[in-house]
Amino acid sequence: MIRITELSKSFDDEKVLDNISLQIKKGSIYGLLGSNGAGKTTLLKTIAGIIKQNHGEVLVNEERIFENTEMKNRLIFIPDNPYFFSHYTVLQMANFYQDIYSTWNQDRFVKLQSMIKFDVNKKIHRFSKGMQRQVAFWLALCAMPDILILDEPFDGLDPVIRQKVKNLVIQDVAEREMTVIISSHNLREVEDLCDYIGILHNGIFVLEKELDDLKSDIHKVQIAFKDGAPTSLFDQLDILHKEKRGSVLLCIVRGKEEQVIQVIKQHKPILYDLLPLTLEEIFIYEMGGVGYAVENILV
Amino acid sequence: MFDLDLRSRKPIYEQLVDKLKALIINEVLQQDEKLPSVRTLAQQITVNPNTIQKAYRELETQGFIYSIKGKGSFVSPTAISENKEELTKMKESLKQLIAEALFLGIKADAIHALVDEATDVVNRRNEK
Numbered sequence: 001m002i003r004i005t006e007l008s009k010s011f012d013d014e015k016v017l018d019n020i021s022l023q024i025k026k027g028s029i030y031g032l033l034g035s036n037g038a039g040k041t042t043l044l045k046t047i048a049g050i051i052k053q054n055h056g057e058v059l060v061n062e063e064r065i066f067e068n069t070e071m072k073n074r075l076i077f078i079p080d081n082p083y084f085f086s087h088y089t090v091l092q093m094a095n096f097y098q099d100i101y102s103t104w105n106q107d108r109f110v111k112l113q114s115m116i117k118f119d120v121n122k123k124i125h126r127f128s129k130g131m132q133r134q135v136a137f138w139l140a141l142c143a144m145p146d147i148l149i150l151d152e153p154f155d156g157l158d159p160v161i162r163q164k165v166k167n168l169v170i171q172d173v174a175e176r177e178m179t180v181i182i183s184s185h186n187l188r189e190v191e192d193l194c195d196y197i198g199i200l201h202n203g204i205f206v207l208e209k210e211l212d213d214l215k216s217d218i219h220k221v222q223i224a225f226k227d228g229a230p231t232s233l234f235d236q237l238d239i240l241h242k243e244k245r246g247s248v249l250l251c252i253v254r255g256k257e258e259q260v261i262q263v264i265k266q267h268k269p270i271l272y273d274l275l276p277l278t279l280e281e282i283f284i285y286e287m288g289g290v291g292y293a294v295e296n297i298l299v
Numbered sequence: 300m301f302d303l304d305l306r307s308r309k310p311i312y313e314q315l316v317d318k319l320k321a322l323i324i325n326e327v328l329q330q331d332e333k334l335p336s337v338r339t340l341a342q343q344i345t346v347n348p349n350t351i352q353k354a355y356r357e358l359e360t361q362g363f364i365y366s367i368k369g370k371g372s373f374v375s376p377t378a379i380s381e382n383k384e385e386l387t388k389m390k391e392s393l394k395q396l397i398a399e400a401l402f403l404g405i406k407a408d409a410i411h412a413l414v415d416e417a418t419d420v421v422n423r424r425n426e427k
Binding site: 027028081163167188195275276278 | 303305306311312342345346348349350420
């Protein structure tokens with residue numbers, strides 16, 4: 001269980017995180033999304049206890065994480081650029097992890113080696129970017145952490161490896177109730193993996209919800225009326241976005257499916273259609289709602 | 300056991316519920332048969348175990364499966380949905396489909412024949 005209360009963080013005068021509260025349950029896979037520069041990495045680093053907050057509290061299993069080596073023994077953070085000591089080989093790095101993490105699993109290291117098929121005596125800095133990332137995952141999973149924090153984890157991995165890595169992570173979630181926090185821009189990647197989603201913008205949560213609820217609470221509605229849309233319809237619905245395409249009206253509506261349908265039916269449309277949104281669409285419309293819209297710029 | 304469409308707009312747990320329901324109704328999963336555990340299924344189809352748990356819970360409230368503590372989930376003997384909400388939804392979509400079929404020129408008799416065919420399938424299942 002990770003509990004964050006009223007967390008704020010500034011770098012010099014720049015406020016990066018502003019009064020954030022958040023709870024992540026054990027065994028959950030939490031997806032952290034957000035615009036560029038929203039404060040995702042800062043939040044992750046604060047949870048990992050790498051940087052210290054100015055205000056508020058970060059509790060992991062009811063204990064403060066900052067400078068708490070015992071808690072950090074149970075947590076691994078893979079940054080967007082995995083870090084290895086220069087000129088270390090995979091084996092040397094593995095030995096280092098073994099010394100640091102009390103729960104290191106040597107059997108698993110050997111087992112994963114037969115899957116990944118890397119030469120453990122090769123220096124890590126001679127590997128490609130994607131291969132280095134695989135090494136980072138390999139070492140992290142062998143340390144059997146309770147909490148795994150991933151910053152843009154699937155960057156530079158090919159589809160086969162991506163699927164393998166996801167599968168390994170899911171196994172640990174299913175078997176040991178490992179908690180995972182993932183930040184990503186690739187919404188499709190997050191969509192099938194996470195059960196909880198938080199969208200961050202300018203240091204504030206725009207939205208924080210269970211993914212399935214999120215998807216069933218927002219709909220794309222296509223309606224057509226015989227003679228123009230009645231204005232009373234729009235007053236009764238929570239509309240995020242409205243667009244006219246010929247005689248068909250396209251709306252993005254927030255609310256429960258049955259309620260939305262009921263309201264629409266009252267106005268007797270010629271036809272209506274209700275579709276759930278993809279995470280990508282939810283992201284774009286919610287961000288549009290806070291003034292971070294996709295504008296088509298002509299150059 | 301089955302594939303999910305990760306590109307679909309439908310939430311994954313809903314897809315899971317639908318797929319499992321289809322398997323139960325078509326008797327691929329038999330009465331009192333044990334469903335794969337959440338862990339195994341999560342690993343097999345690379346889906347978040349919490350999502351699978353949620354799908355199983357949903358199936359249980361709809362009466363398609365029952366669970367025994369410490370043993371797992373099993374297919375209900377009479378998977379007749381008592382969920383009123385589900386029934387009205389089903390009726391509504393049937394009405395829409397039938398209206399479409401009539402519009403396309405399928406005769407009412409042909410639809411009746413289809414109903415009879417479906418009834419036979421269900422009856423045969425109940426006899427077993």
